[in-house]
């Protein structure tokens with residue numbers, strides 16, 4: 001990598017949000033065209049803050065950014081886009097009611113002859129060219145609302161390409177993708193790199209990083225630990241530098257004795273989405289649910305919890321029937337659900353960490369008044385137990401880093417005893433060290449004789465945590481695999497796809 | 500630039516009541532130096548009396564707006580409730596009974612808005628807008644559009660002043676502020692107000708009974724509207740269907756000026772208190788400075804737009 005293809009140079013970036021410790025202190029690095037730079041670090045290490053600075057969403061307190069040989073002390077979002085920096089955030093920024101082509105050309109529409117409106121056909125043709133170039137199989141004329149999460153993400157990448165982006169930033173792009181979609185994103189990144197695009201890639205999945213990264217930038221507590229060529233380091237070294245101790249990619253859970261059947265799900269049906277799904281869960285058992293994105297996994301657990309109204313079927317816990325379509329009574333009957341989309345379904349963004357943690361506890365305990373003393377004690381206990389990094393109890397949950405938000409939501413459900421715990425993608429956005437802590441929480445629940453349902457797109461997680469795995473395909477539970485030596489990733493994928 | 504601006508606006512919002520206090524002080528000093536009668540004890544008491552009714556209405560509006568709801572029919576339901584009370588008193592019903600009936604009417608009006616917006620899953624803003632016509636129409640039909648006077652019959656609440664200076668209705672208003680403040684800050688109901696306003700779907704999934712709680716919020720608002728109608732009736736000694744019209748805008752304005760965003764999920768009663776006080780002081784100052792009353796409407800309109808703009812700006816930056 002010679003200095004003439006240097007595209008971005010960041011020097012001495014410091015950013016503080018007023019907490020004791022700055023979110024970033026004195027971070028420097030260089031990026032070259034055709035380089036995939038992977039940014040890794042624990043939850044709250046400052047990864048998202050760094051890329052927000054590069055995309056103009058935040059301004060650094062100190063430091064310089066040299067972009068296209070122009071030096072600045074901070075960018076606006078407009079500057080960033082104009083200088084060819086495209087950022088793909090988690091919350092997709094596309095317009096659902098417009099077509100794929102319209103979204104790609106938004107703001108730079110192709111005019112038809114005589115300036116009479118937009119030339120749809122030309123736009124669609126041009127869009128198709130881009131899509132084909134990247135081997136993405138989406139028709140330009142369909143509405144964006146009909147696309148899957150993965151397709152929307154691909155579309156954002158195409159849009160960036162259309163805007164002549166030279167630096168593409170992706171913050172945890174695979175955290176909401178399934179196995180196959182992750183594969184195709186990986187190859188898309190490779191394709192872009194060979195076209196000379198510089199890429200900054202954030203992920204907690206080290207397998208991905210070691211597959212596509214050229215260089216690895218490790219952050220810890222807002223400071224740069226080092227910038228290494230991928231070939232010069234191994235997984236253990238990276239984990240150790242990130243977490244400050246050893247941890248394994250593969251969690252070895254201890255086994256706990258499995259008891260009698262406590263939970264029965266009978267012929268659960270919801271229109272065409274979930275079809276006659278039946279299974280049982282025993283005391284102390286972790287029942288994994290696997291399948292491709294869109295196979296009805298989240299809908300199934302949502303139905304059990306009463307998030308949606310089932311068309312027919314039953315849920316029985318210790319002989320009690322759970323009424324349909326009523327989360328409040330599901331909670332009263334001892335069911336807990338950690339949803340996959342915390343922003344949409346779990347977080348009260350502007351409210352404090354303490355309020356977010358104790359919200360359901362307040363509903364379950366009697367009395368009309370809050371017990372603020374007890375609330376503070378409970379919050380402190382859980383923050384310590386799950387190692388949630390917060391500046392204070394009063395901090396708004398939306399100002400926590402992604403992984404710490406997830407831990408705070410899990411904390412909410414640990415306050416009161418229950419019978420069935422449903423985890424839908426429990427470690428989404430959570431760093432390696434914290435993953436282990438969440439796994440330990442799950443195992444501890446199992447040890448206490450609770451029943452656990454766990455939906456996961458993370459194969460190693462599904463395999464290492466589950467006692468049995470229910471395979472969902474097109475709304476049906478086609479098979480229940482008992483975990484033994486013969487069950488591995490290959491077998492699972494074959495079952496998911498169904499061939 | 501961006502972040503400095505963020506920090507700036509967010510710290511303003513956090514201390515919005517403090518800022519309001521400064522603005523109120525500046526306006527008072529300016530008015531007082533032009534017209535010293537502003538400092539007259541009678542005038543100051545007058546301000547307190549004038550903001551009392553608005554204060555009660557704005558307290559209810561604070562709960563609704565934080566929870567993501569609006570009731571802009573409160574002006575019309577004050578009119579209906581006051582007319583019912585006045586007509587009953589004229590017909591010889593004991594004032595106590597009439598007041599209970601009037602408050603009941605206001606409660607029904609609020610539940611009407613609440614139930615319809617829940618059943619039809621429609622924004623309460625629209626439902627309450629439509630309800631204005633319903634309530635006003637009923638009041639007009641009942642009174643045949645005539646003024647219902649009860650001069651001298653029901654003055655105790657409106658005219659009582661302790662030690663000759665502290666108006667009873669201001670104490671009622673203050674008590675309402677304290678109760679609502681306590682509810683929001685220290686009760687589970689308050690938590691639900693914030694939770695539902697912040698993310699209704701998440702509140703549902705966290706086990707909060709959304710519909711029941713929303714109805715309670717509307718009911719509290721209705722109760723306060725009834726109390727406000729009673730205070731107003733006792734102060735003026737007469738009612739007509741247009742009594743109270745337009746107060747909903749002032750109330751929403753006071754809430755927003757006080758730092759509660761229109762999008763809900765956040766806000767404090769202290770802000771609303773100072774918002775109400777600001778409105779009272781501005782209105783009184785304009786009188787003292789002999790500005791045309793028409794211009795007062797312009798002033799309030801601009802003030803509300805200004806504070807909505809501040810709230811929109813802070814949302815963009817966060």
Ligand SMILES: Nc1ncnc2c1ncn2[C@@H]1O[C@H](COP(=O)(O)OP(=O)(O)OP(=O)(O)O)[C@@H](O)[C@H]1O
Nearest residue numbers: 017023043044045046047048049399400401402403
């Ligand atoms: N707007 C904000 N206000 C206050 N603190 C903030 C804000 N944004 C970020 N922080 C803090 O800055 C630190 C770094 O956060 P950041 O989101 O960059 O972490 P991250 O490395 O992306 O973590 P994760 O892996 O969990 O996504 C955290 O301690 C977080 O609480």
Ligand SMILES: [Mg+2]
Nearest residue numbers: 047048401402
């Ligand atoms: Mg992050």
